[in-house]
Amino acid sequence: MAKIGINIATGSLQKEEIIVGIDLGTTNSLISIIHPDTKQPVALKEHNSSLPTGQAGSLVPSIVHFDSKGNITVGESAKQYLITEPHNTIFSAKRLMGKSYNDIKNNSSFFTYKVIDDDTESLVKVQAGQKFYSPIELSSFILKELKQRAEHILKTPVNKAVVTVPAYFNDTQRQATRDAGKLAGLDVLRIINEPTAASLAYGIGLNKQEHKTIAVYDLGGGTFDISILKISNGIFEVLSTNGDTYLGGDDFDNAIVKFWLQKLSLKEEELKNNKQFAQSIRLKAEEAKKQLSFKEEFVGQLNYSSPLADGGGPEGAGHELKISKSEFEELIRPYIDKTIACCKNAMKDAKLTNADIDVIVMVGGSTRIPMIKKIISDFFGKAVNDTMNPDEVVALGAALQADILAGNNKEFLLLDITPLSLGIETRGGLMDILISRNSKIPTKASRQYTTQVNGQSGIKISVYQGERDMVKDNRKLAAFNLTNIPAMPAGLPKVEISFLINADGILIVKAKELRSGIEQSIEVQPQYGLTDQQVEKMLLESITHAKDDIATRALLEAKTEGEQLLETTEKFIYKNANELLVGELETTAEAMQALQLALTMEDKDLIHSKIEELNNISRPYAERIMDQAVSKAMQGKTIS
Ligand code: ADP
Ligand code: MG
Secondary structure, eight states, rough: OOOOOTTTTTOOSSSSOOEEEEEEOOOOOEEEEEEETTSSSSOOOOTTTTTTTTSSSOOOOOOOOOOOOOEEEESSSHTTTTTTTTEEEOGGGGGGGOOOOOHGGGGGGGOOOEEOOSTTTTTOOOTTTTEEEHHHHHHHHHHHHHHEEEEEHTTTTOOOEEEOOOOOOOOHHHHHHHHHHHTTTTTEEEEEEEEHHHHHTTTTSTHHHHHHEEEEEEEEEEEEEEEEEEHHHHHEEEEEEEEEEEEEEHHHHHHHHHHHHTTTTTHHHHHOOOOOHHHHHHHHHHHHHHHHTSSSSEEEEEEEOOOOTTTTTTTTTTTEEEEEEHHHHHHHHHHHHHHHHHHHHHOOOOOOOGGGGEEEEEESGGSSSHHHHHHHHHHHOOOOOSSTTTTHHHHHHHHHHHHHHHHHOSSOTTBBBSSSSSEEEEEEEEEEEOOOOOSSSSSOOOOOOOEESOOOOOEEEEEEEOOOGGGSSSSSEEEEEEEEOOOTTTTTEEEEEEEEEEEESSSEHHHHHHHTOOOOEEETTTTTTTOOHHHHHHHHHHHHTHHHHHHHHHHHHHHHHHHHHHHHHHHHHHGGGSOOOOOHHHHHHHHHHHHHHHHHHHHHHHHHHHHHHHHHHHHHHHTTOOOOHHHHHHHOOOOO
């Protein structure tokens, strides 16, 4: 396929639309692409930005500020208002994605802006000024800002993206992230896990032959995540995740602020009473922390005089702020110990020992702190991967995934198609396929089933993956019950089973009884836990056993059909005894006995001929006493 690359400098047009990778972080967000010339992922930076020198130009603080006129600013300029205008400056919106007030009420003091507590089960909203915003809208403002920056830098429209989320995000949170993209005018082609993206950026998983166990240690601004991943044949499996959603670099900044307040003999109330002071000292603390990753000591000036300060200097005089590396390390030690405890739990859940870890990947700005690298590498007994920029690595991985989606990296296995068929168990243990293998995803399919017993109030739906005719030879993915079906004669309920595989490879199975409207659904991740070899093996087996399978299936189908016919005929006769002639009753009874015998003999052809005989006998009177429901039951498929 011929492609015209884009020239970043001149912005000359490209034929193929660019797909960007986005790290939508709690603290910082950024956007990345595969450089058309070097083919390497790069984070997009505003070269002419007004940022203070030395600050990474690629990061956009995930902060949204609303002014009194309703103007919205995002990023560095919004961060200025964090402490001076807490009600109108929204940070950490990511924590609220897909959450109800109930979910966050224990941490409500964390949010300095107004999180609305109305109907506790519905999704939260945030109030800024006179308006209410959902976390999806807030995230969309950040994504829109990123999109605009990218368009400005690349001089080309940006409409498609891969966006990362924490591995523990549930489907609601993933969907919320997708919706935020849509609102920002971005088609989110794929949502991928942050630790997976970080591993990809380090080149792990790009080689199909590779089998590795990876620990991804991600310490950001306000959250800590440890994820244990297994990679084989280009498929990433999350073995376990752990962490602390309220632990990160912000805690280190606050620890430094407290330390300085003590040195200055100031009380902590000072921060509450004097917002300007609080903002300045906090920003200084973050600056000190960052410098201490490279220097032994930080010395700075805070040009602010406090009215509460003991003795208080002359107006405008500066306070000297000092902290050494060892003092800082002592302050943050308890937090790091906490992360180690999380790592231990993650290893336990993954049922692994530290020696099983092949690679440790460091992610998040806070992992620049040398002491953290040392403690983590001591814990796992291995050097950590820290050669890449820890606050860009997730976005870079997202760009790599985007490139794979764009079809530029053919070597890499894509889960764009279903490797194996997906279906449910029907009567007799048969596999009824709804989505056949090699279907392009996203895809959906549905089919109707019915009950086999009068008044049956529940149906068990078992979901399988594989190519064999009998479910016992396939892989069971999940099972659930559709209950509370109102009492109806057998064959009357209409149960529609639908399968939907979304673009993230998640299978959603829904069962709905159409007459009563009751429904039930379940979510599974079919690709998890299956390697290429296993898929291959399952396919091979389906070919080797194809002959037996066909024979078994044919017999089972015949048996099921015969049994069903016996049941319905019996019911029909019982119900309509008065309408039948004596002769009809006798011949029917004989034909039923003959069919019963054929069933016990397990002779497929005999069963078929006896079915036909019975049908021929009952057809004339059945037509005569036409009963809609029963004739339906005679044709309908049933699930056991
Ligand atoms: P998130 O994933 O939560 O959006 P990031 O990965 O961007 O967060 O990390 C942001 C945090 O990293 C902030 O607390 C920031 O102060 C911290 N940080 C950035 N650079 C350094 C550094 N050199 N030393 C220590 N901490 C740093
Ligand atoms: Mg992050």
